[in-house]
Amino acid sequence: MEVDKMDENEWKYHGEGNKSLVVSHVEHSQVLRFLKYPAEDPGNSHKAAKEAFGHLQNIVDFSKNVMKPFLGENYVHHGEVVHLPLDFVRQLSLKVEQERPESRCDKVMDIFSGYALCLPNLTKLQTCHFSESGPPLCIEIKPKCGFLPFSSHVTKDVKHRVCRFCMHQHLKLANGKWKRMSRYCPLDLFSGNKQRMSFALKNLLQEAQNNLKIFKNGELIYGCKDDKDCLQDLNELTQHLKPYFFPANGLIHGPHCTRTVINELINVITTALLSNSGTCRTGEIRKVHISEGRAHCDASHFHRDILRKGHCGLPKDCVLSKILQAQMLDNVDIEGLHPLYNRVEQYLGEFPKERVKLQIDGPYNENCFEKLRNSQSEDDGTVDTAVRKVQQYRVAMTAKDCSIMIALSPCPDDELPEPNLVIQTSKSRLIYSVSILDLDPKPYENIPHQYKLDGQIVNFYLKSTQAKQDPPTPTLFMDSEDCTLVLHSV
Ligand SMILES: O=P(O)(O)O[C@@H]1[C@@H](OP(=O)(O)O)[C@H](OP(=O)(O)O)[C@H](O)[C@H](OP(=O)(O)O)[C@H]1OP(=O)(O)O
Numbered sequence: 001m002e003v004d005k006m007d008e009n010e011w012k013y014h015g016e017g018n019k020s021l022v023v024s025h026v027e028h029s030q031v032l033r034f035l036k037y038p039a040e041d042p043g044n045s046h047k048a049a050k051e052a053f054g055h056l057q058n059i060v061d062f063s064k065n066v067m068k069p070f071l072g073e074n075y076v077h078h079g080e081v082v083h084l085p086l087d088f089v090r091q092l093s094l095k096v097e098q099e100r101p102e103s104r105c106d107k108v109m110d111i112f113s114g115y116a117l118c119l120p121n122l123t124k125l126q127t128c129h130f131s132e133s134g135p136p137l138c139i140e141i142k143p144k145c146g147f148l149p150f151s152s153h154v155t156k157d158v159k160h161r162v163c164r165f166c167m168h169q170h171l172k173l174a175n176g177k178w179k180r181m182s183r184y185c186p187l188d189l190f191s192g193n194k195q196r197m198s199f200a201l202k203n204l205l206q207e208a209q210n211n212l213k214i215f216k217n218g219e220l221i222y223g224c225k226d227d228k229d230c231l232q233d234l235n236e237l238t239q240h241l242k243p244y245f246f247p248a249n250g251l252i253h254g255p256h257c258t259r260t261v262i263n264e265l266i267n268v269i270t271t272a273l274l275s276n277s278g279t280c281r282t283g284e285i286r287k288v289h290i291s292e293g294r295a296h297c298d299a300s301h302f303h304r305d306i307l308r309k310g311h312c313g314l315p316k317d318c319v320l321s322k323i324l325q326a327q328m329l330d331n332v333d334i335e336g337l338h339p340l341y342n343r344v345e346q347y348l349g350e351f352p353k354e355r356v357k358l359q360i361d362g363p364y365n366e367n368c369f370e371k372l373r374n375s376q377s378e379d380d381g382t383v384d385t386a387v388r389k390v391q392q393y394r395v396a397m398t399a400k401d402c403s404i405m406i407a408l409s410p411c412p413d414d415e416l417p418e419p420n421l422v423i424q425t426s427k428s429r430l431i432y433s434v435s436i437l438d439l440d441p442k443p444y445e446n447i448p449h450q451y452k453l454d455g456q457i458v459n460f461y462l463k464s465t466q467a468k469q470d471p472p473t474p475t476l477f478m479d480s481e482d483c484t485l486v487l488h489s490v
Pocket residue numbers: 017018019210397400401442446
């Protein structure tokens with residue numbers, strides 16, 4: 001990328017989250033990721049923009065030196081910080097403004113610093129030594145936390161039975177973040193059991209919220225920009241997907257078509273999530289199991305009794321396993337972490353200069369990873385242990401909020417790629433790559449907020465399920481047994 005020859009007409013709005021706005025190049029497989037700041041406080045925006053370089057460099061270092069060693073070399077693309085002409089950034093910001101979803105407009109793109117992150121466009125295939133035949137398809141999944149807390153510090157028993165995502169749904173509906181309840185449960189997706197994973201994926205397709213997006217040729221074709229703006233027509237999605245799964249068979253149509261195509265899609269996603277494409281290693285597949293009690297959520301609509309096979313576990317090097325292992329660095333739960341955070345805070349209150357030495361806010365160099373790998377869990381009462389636990393918790397938080405990108409492209413007939421780069425469907429062959437995005441460090445200062453939010457989620461869940469129990473809802477059991485995709489018109 002030649003930064004002195006930037007032209008806003010060559011870039012278009014791609015998407016955004018809470019903290020960054022992404023534009024993609026119209027030809028090359030590149031994106032620019034800009035920081036965002038609260039709109040109501042321009043003074044603060046100027047100040048924050050001054051710090052933008054340090055912030056972005058921290059993101060790169062954290063992805064590269066901390067998350068990459070945990071998650072695997074091939075899954076993580078840390079990118080680089082670039083400095084862009086301010087004129088280009090301002091024109092670009094004007095250009096993308098009308099594309100932005102209303103719910104994200106409480107923040108503005110950083111137009112003051114000129115700094116951004118340049119990353120590969122992960123909606124496109126990352127194994128570049130193959131000629132793509134046809135537009136790439138990409139499935140983005142934000143899986144969220146895949147286990148139940150096992151810490152003895154947990155004070156509310158419900159946290160050992162119902163996962164955070166399922167509990168949080170009740171609060172999100174009540175505060176208007178989403179209009180309909182998602183039946184997706186992360187524990188089903190992370191189970192490694194193909195039946196449960198398919199069930200989770202069907203539920204994501206039913207109600208995508210911000211946990212599922214599908215792109216074709218880099219364009220969003222399925223998913224929600226916000227609660228008001230959703231592209232969720234499964235029949236339309238089927239039309240997009242047909243050429244990938246039934247390239248030679250134009251005859252597939254009618255009521256079964258949608259179900260057949262969606263099932264092919266789900267099989268492909270499941271295969272990609274369970275493959276070891278991050279390491280390209282073949283040979284014996286070791287499995288990672290989490291104990292039975294922690295792997296099932298009582299709020300999931302999947303009924304345990306219909307499992308054909310017992311507990312499955314995840315292949316050791318697959319993307320889900322890597323993410324889950326990083327998430328499980330949170331082994332004391334926010335309830336156990338909060339007192340450790342207070343210990344660090346008290347120490348920093350007495351010795352403020354130690355903040356730099358303890359590398360609370362970076363720099364995230366190679367040494368950080370070695371320190372964080374230490375899994376000794378007993379608390380010896382020292383500040384060093386408290387800092388290590390806090391930093392491990394922050395890594396886990398990042399892993400609980402990242403997204404998986406599965407890029408797929410039809411495999412040309414004359415190409416013979418390595419078997420672990422191809423997914424064979426019933427009627428086609430697809431080359432694929434798996435990546436992980438949004439690996440930013442979570443702010444240290446956010447820990448008190450996390451603690452408070454945890455209490456709110458649990459209390460609200462208990463309150464709302466208690467209210468529903470009187471009178472009881474007899475349909476719940478029926479739902480649990482239903483493993484088929486029900487197509488509603490949307
Ligand atoms: O707390 P959660 O689980 O709601 O996660 C937040 C996400 O909400 P979600 O529940 O996935 O819709 C939230 O996503 P949305 O803005 O809702 O799309 C952010 O990812 C937020 O991270 P950050 O503060 O921007 O770094 C996330 O906050 P962190 O908890 O990761 O700090």
